[in-house]
Amino acid sequence: MSLLSVRDLTVKFAMRDETVTALNGISFDLAKGERLGIVGESGAGKSITGFSLMNLLSRPGYIDNGQILFDGEDVVQMNDKRLRTLRGNRMAMIFQDPMVTLNPVLTIGQQMVETLLAHRKLSREEARQIAIVKLREVYIPSPEERLEQYPHELSGGMRQRIIIAIALLLDPQLIIADEPTTALDVTIQADIMELMLELCQSNQVGLILITHDLGVVSQMTERTLVMYAGRIIEAGRTREIINDPQHPYTQGLINALPQQTVPGQRLKQIPGNMPGLTSIPTGCAFNPRCKYATDLCRSRVPDIVQYGEVAVACHEVQRLNSDEDRQEARA
Amino acid sequence: MSDAKTDRPLLQIKNLEKRFDLDQGFLETLKFKQGKIVRESRSVHAVNNVSLDVGRGEALCVVGESGCGKSTVARLVAGLLTPTAGEIHYDGQRIDDLSRGAMQPLRKKIQMIFQNPYASLNPRMTIRQALEEPVRHHNPGASAAEVRDKVTEVMLSVGVDPSWAKRYPHEFSGGQRQRIAIARALTVDPEFIIADEPISALDVSIQAQVLNLMLEAKESRGLTYLFITHDLSVVEHFGTRVAVLYLGSVCEVADTATLFSNPKHPYTRALLSAVPQLKDDRPNHIRLKGEIPTPINLPQGCPFQSRCAFADARCKSEQPKAIHQPDGSLVACHAVEEDRLDAVAAG
Amino acid sequence: MSTETLSPKSEPSRWSKAWNSNMGYSFRRNPVAVVSMIIFLLIAVAAFLAPVIAPYDPYDPAQMDIMNSEYPPVWVNGALPEFMLGTDDQGRDLWSTILYGTRLSLLIGICAVALQAFLGISIGLVAGYVGGRLDSLLMRLADIQLSFSTLMVAIIFLAVTQAMFGTDTFNRYAVVFLIAVIGVAEWPQYARTVRATVLAEKKKEYVDSARVLGFGPMRIMVRHILPNSLSPIFVISTVQVANAIISEASLSFLGLGMPPSQPSLGSLISSGFDYIFSGSWWITAIPGVVLVVLVLVINLLGDWMRDVLNPKLYKG
Numbered sequence: 001m002s003l004l005s006v007r008d009l010t011v012k013f014a015m016r017d018e019t020v021t022a023l024n025g026i027s028f029d030l031a032k033g034e035r036l037g038i039v040g041e042s043g044a045g046k047s048i049t050g051f052s053l054m055n056l057l058s059r060p061g062y063i064d065n066g067q068i069l070f071d072g073e074d075v076v077q078m079n080d081k082r083l084r085t086l087r088g089n090r091m092a093m094i095f096q097d098p099m100v101t102l103n104p105v106l107t108i109g110q111q112m113v114e115t116l117l118a119h120r121k122l123s124r125e126e127a128r129q130i131a132i133v134k135l136r137e138v139y140i141p142s143p144e145e146r147l148e149q150y151p152h153e154l155s156g157g158m159r160q161r162i163i164i165a166i167a168l169l170l171d172p173q174l175i176i177a178d179e180p181t182t183a184l185d186v187t188i189q190a191d192i193m194e195l196m197l198e199l200c201q202s203n204q205v206g207l208i209l210i211t212h213d214l215g216v217v218s219q220m221t222e223r224t225l226v227m228y229a230g231r232i233i234e235a236g237r238t239r240e241i242i243n244d245p246q247h248p249y250t251q252g253l254i255n256a257l258p259q260q261t262v263p264g265q266r267l268k269q270i271p272g273n274m275p276g277l278t279s280i281p282t283g284c285a286f287n288p289r290c291k292y293a294t295d296l297c298r299s300r301v302p303d304i305v306q307y308g309e310v311a312v313a314c315h316e317v318q319r320l321n322s323d324e325d326r327q328e329a330r331a
Numbered sequence: 332m333s334d335a336k337t338d339r340p341l342l343q344i345k346n347l348e349k350r351f352d353l354d355q356g357f358l359e360t361l362k363f364k365q366g367k368i369v370r371e372s373r374s375v376h377a378v379n380n381v382s383l384d385v386g387r388g389e390a391l392c393v394v395g396e397s398g399c400g401k402s403t404v405a406r407l408v409a410g411l412l413t414p415t416a417g418e419i420h421y422d423g424q425r426i427d428d429l430s431r432g433a434m435q436p437l438r439k440k441i442q443m444i445f446q447n448p449y450a451s452l453n454p455r456m457t458i459r460q461a462l463e464e465p466v467r468h469h470n471p472g473a474s475a476a477e478v479r480d481k482v483t484e485v486m487l488s489v490g491v492d493p494s495w496a497k498r499y500p501h502e503f504s505g506g507q508r509q510r511i512a513i514a515r516a517l518t519v520d521p522e523f524i525i526a527d528e529p530i531s532a533l534d535v536s537i538q539a540q541v542l543n544l545m546l547e548a549k550e551s552r553g554l555t556y557l558f559i560t561h562d563l564s565v566v567e568h569f570g571t572r573v574a575v576l577y578l579g580s581v582c583e584v585a586d587t588a589t590l591f592s593n594p595k596h597p598y599t600r601a602l603l604s605a606v607p608q609l610k611d612d613r614p615n616h617i618r619l620k621g622e623i624p625t626p627i628n629l630p631q632g633c634p635f636q637s638r639c640a641f642a643d644a645r646c647k648s649e650q651p652k653a654i655h656q657p658d659g660s661l662v663a664c665h666a667v668e669e670d671r672l673d674a675v676a677a678g
Numbered sequence: 679m680s681t682e683t684l685s686p687k688s689e690p691s692r693w694s695k696a697w698n699s700n701m702g703y704s705f706r707r708n709p710v711a712v713v714s715m716i717i718f719l720l721i722a723v724a725a726f727l728a729p730v731i732a733p734y735d736p737y738d739p740a741q742m743d744i745m746n747s748e749y750p751p752v753w754v755n756g757a758l759p760e761f762m763l764g765t766d767d768q769g770r771d772l773w774s775t776i777l778y779g780t781r782l783s784l785l786i787g788i789c790a791v792a793l794q795a796f797l798g799i800s801i802g803l804v805a806g807y808v809g810g811r812l813d814s815l816l817m818r819l820a821d822i823q824l825s826f827s828t829l830m831v832a833i834i835f836l837a838v839t840q841a842m843f844g845t846d847t848f849n850r851y852a853v854v855f856l857i858a859v860i861g862v863a864e865w866p867q868y869a870r871t872v873r874a875t876v877l878a879e880k881k882k883e884y885v886d887s888a889r890v891l892g893f894g895p896m897r898i899m900v901r902h903i904l905p906n907s908l909s910p911i912f913v914i915s916t917v918q919v920a921n922a923i924i925s926e927a928s929l930s931f932l933g934l935g936m937p938p939s940q941p942s943l944g945s946l947i948s949s950g951f952d953y954i955f956s957g958s959w960w961i962t963a964i965p966g967v968v969l970v971v972l973v974l975v976i977n978l979l980g981d982w983m984r985d986v987l988n989p990k991l992y993k994g
Contacts, residue, residue: 016703041534042505155622156397185396185623186561190605190616212535215607242609256539258568259609263587266546267568269539273504409890431894438892451883455905464901465891512887519891 003173003206004030004053009066011045011052013277014059020277022048022061024230032173033204035197037221037238039214039253043274044227046210050176053208054087071173089119092167096179098159102151108162109147112169119170134165138195157188161195168199174206181216193220214254218242226250229275229285231301236310246312248290284315292316339423340384341523341555342408347417349378349403353627376626377403379579379634380417382653385523390549390556392570392587394563394602398623400579401559405527408557409443410434421523439469442516446528448508452500458511459496462486465518481518488551489514489544506537513544517552524548527559542569563606567591575599578626578634581653585660595662597672598635633665641666704986711982714975721972725780732774733760737940743769748958766946766961767953768938775941776965780972782942786856787923791915793861794922798868799911803899805869806876817873820866828863828925835859836934849937856935860922871914875907909987916980920973927969943969 011023023045030036040046051057053068055075068075070091078086087093095101103111112131116122122130128147135143138161151159160180167175180196181189197220200207209220217224217238224241226234226249234247245251252270254260261267272289275281284302287293296315304313354372362371378400385391393401406412408419410426419427426437445451452461462482466473473481486493489510500508509529516524526545530538542565548554558569566573566587573590575582575598583596594600604616619638624630633651636642645665653663666672705711724731734741746769750757757764763772805816839855840848848855879885880903888898923943929935930944931951938949943965950961 041536157622186563186605187396187601187616187619188622190607191618193607194616213607214535215609218609219607253535254609256536257609258539258542258564261568263568264546266543267539269543270536271540273506273537274534276504406886409886411886411889431892435892438890441890443887443890445883445887447883451887453884453888453902453906456902464893468891468893468897515887515891 002029003032003034003071004208005067005069006053007067007069009049009052009068010064011048011057011061012064013061015278018278021064021280022230022277023052026066026232028225028232028235030174030206030208033200033206034223035200035207035209035221037217037224038208038210038227039212039217039224040227041212041253041274043229043276045230046227047178049227050093050178050208050210053176054091054093055083056087056093085119088115088172089170090172091174091176092170092172094160094163094167094175094177094180097183098156098163099151099183101163102159104151107148107150108154112147112166115166115169130169131165134169135162137168137199138162138165140165156184157191160184160188160192164192164196164199168203168205171203172205174208175200176208176210178210179212180209182211182213189216196220214242214257226253229280230277231285231313232304233286233313234310235304240309244309246307246310246317247286247314248292248316249286252289284313292319341387341389341422342383342385342557343418343420344381344383344404344408345418345420347378347381347404347407347419348376348415349400349407349412350374350376350415373627376629377579378407378414379629381576381579381581383574383581383584385555385557387555388553389571390558390569392558392560392566392573393576394560394566394573395576396561396602396623398578398626399576400626401561401576402527403579404576405443405525405557405559409441409525411443439519440521441523441525442519442521443525443527444509444513444516444529447532448505448512449500449532451512452508452515454500457497457499458486458491461500461511462496462515462518465515469519485514485517488517488548504537505533506540509533509537509541510544513541513548517548520552522553523555523557525557525559528561529558530565531560531562538565545569563603575602578623578629580634580650581661581663582635583660583662583664584653585656585658585662589658589660593658595656595660595667595672596635596664597639597641597666633663635664639666641671643671701986705982708982710978714978714982717971718975718979721780721968721975722784725777725784728774728777728781732771732777734771734774736770736775736778745769748953748961750958751960751964754960763964764958764960767949767958772960772964775946776943776968779941779943779946779965780968782853782936782940783923783926783944783969783972786853786860786926786942787919789857790860790864790922790926791918793857794864794918795868795911795915797861797865799872799904801865802869802872803876803904806873807880807895807899807903813873816869820869823863824866826863828860829928831863832859832925832929833932833934836929840934845937849939852936852940856926856929860925863925864918864921867914867918868911871910872907875910876903879903879906913980913984913987916976916983920976920980923969923973923976943972 006029007027009023009026010021013020013022026049028036038046038049048057048061052063053075055063055078057063063076066076070086075086109128109131112134113124113127116127116130117124131147132143135146140146140158140161146162154162177196181192184192193216196207199205207221209217211217221238223236224238225232226241226247228249234241234245234250241250242254245254249270252268255268256270258267270289275285281288283298283300284290284293287297290297294316300315302313302315304311307317352372352374362369381404383391393404395401403412407414407427414427418425421437421441426434429437459482462485463478466478466481482496483493486496491507491510491514500511503511529545530541533541545556546569549556560566570587572584573587574584575596577598583590583594583599590599591603594603601617601619621638624637630637632648633639633642633646636646639646649665651663651665651668653661654668656662746758746761746765747767749761749765751764752759752762761771761773763776766772766775801816805813836855836859885898885902888902926935926942927944927947930942931948933948936942936945938945941949946965947962947969950958950965954962
């Protein structure tokens, strides 16, 4: 049985004059210890997905419909008490900005020990020992000294390591990481990615990695979901999606990267902008930016259909595949 | 180099330094040390002895990680900061010590594009006001029709519909705002553009649009760029030459193709290997020990020695000078100079 | 395109824009703000239309009759029907006097705040934008000014001027003196707030962008930074108007403000105070209620405005 099973998740935001749909019928599964990437641009709904999984949405957002089965239990139906035993304990979250996640007025030790004591019956000393073990796991030198330090005394990379250590404190089964390396420098990012990969593999922890960076997804995850305007438009094995994307948007996203073009030449850009939540076009949300769009695309939302190795939500996949540009791109 | 005057670089940065004082005011500089009150002021060494040339029509990319001083270099060149030491020459004229009035004619030539399109446009001005203001300021005699024509021309050239001119910046997406910010810089017909991380706040599909726009402007208007970024894949695509900065010092300057095919400085190598690759999933990056030291009280010797696998006694005591390599690149590294790098790698 | 901009069609859209903006929306949704606004507008309109509405002119001695003094309001026994809220000790119609008094109080309050705002915004802008020594100097001046209580400064100043010019001259220019003293005494409130927002705005890239375009400091301060610092200025302005009205009332109550011949709300309360134990409570109580209600609704509006314009709640 899968660890996490999301069925038809719909999230809405009650705005001033209308209610907008931020997530529209998201369904996916995550096996135990599996690493899943959620890719999309800002406004695609990827962060909202992360928040919904922990039932952390705050007003005006709410889960309108759907199930989030975690270990067979529906997170949407849980009461606050049950949710508290879930959050941080069996599901942990890592955010983008390490500066904001840590409380600036508490030492690292206080924050780690408090987290442990909130969920486990332990003495302070035992909790301290566990904290030290976890800090060692994320390769923090001299962890005993770090426990006495405040977040501002540490560098960005060190802070993100500590946040990972805090996420791992209670041996969760699933970590949701929302752009965990975006705020970091390239060399530090490479270290943190390697560390997260290693920890997930050795502890059999599931990982949901939310990011806009296709390179990061490519190196970290086994499966990938591509989101656009609140829907999953392509899902499948990461390798397949990167090497042979099916949906025109995924293709555009990958082709738009500078490394896909000869230096100095025009990049293959996707025209137009991501639609706002209040103005999602009818039919396929991508149709105004898509060169393959037909009348069908403009009128009906495509279902997500298994097509070879990946599932794609596109009316025109068949035609696309015979397109010359694509043949060329694949070569 | 000095034989032909027309050959001189458009922008020359000579031994540029910038320090930011941490202790401002007299009282803050007083410290209590070993029973005595000492006067001592600490400062951040943001830029140390940086020399760079940018030739006409070039796109020089300055890369490095946060805190390496790349944005400070951009702001120094733009005249937003005054250097602590060193000189900046533009087209043969020294510009870092000019008064505001003397700088006016150069303001038309040197323009800047900023990182955050959400902050670089005045939220209380309509697009039209924002674009007309610089035209009026630099062409006081221009008639209303001339100003409007100029603004329309620039808006069309960056792909912004002129009928949006009545709207305010908050009604636009990040990519559109960055187009408008570029349009604003282009209204005065500059020849040199400093771009400080112009695409890093944008989405991937929009980054390509903005990058294309900047490339087009380069060709159609003959622009020269000083492009600040942390994204190496953008550098490879956009830059004609690259300067790698670490802790306020230049490590390596080379043609883009040379740098990416044959990086020499150990830091450049580590940086290139750390970029997440799309197609192969076994990252093979060079691990650097430790993290970037603070730029307060810089270490003696090479700024990179604390993290370098090739550091020896000489690196710890003596700062390396930039030395010309056979392939035309400039590298500041003792190990490269002594040819130790590949020997160690082989052995 | 360009003709469209110039057409008057955009005029009504500006109103609907304001109505549909965040501010308009939160105003409609907040009953306290709506009620406060209605009461404030009622008071303000009535006060400024005083010469039209008021049945008598309290400044005209010919319309006063000492024989009419101390008639109670109409709902109390022994009242005269022509004096709706009764009369004061000099036989003036209280309703008319309150209308004229409120007009004076509002006038002094708003003008004093305008003076404060002018001084404070200019000083705050310069201090924040230029920085360095000038900033230190101006802010120390503000600190010194703030360490004197407004009332203390005002009392000393007004007492001295009264003694210097004599009561007659003083009474003639009392409005000007009050505006000047209240205006000057409270500028640091503005200067500090403006300086703080300028320091925050100055770091934003649009200011750098303006500098790179070669604009001068005056233009950057007035055209770019000031319009983006208006929110806190609006918020403190409402509170300051309320404070200025209170200051004026206090000074008049102490006999250092408006003379009894041209009473403001404060001097009316003061003049009625002598008769409060002889049963003529209305001369003090009714203007007192008007003063309290006026200050209260202004403060409630200020509170609402602070909530709406708080940059932490409102992403601009």
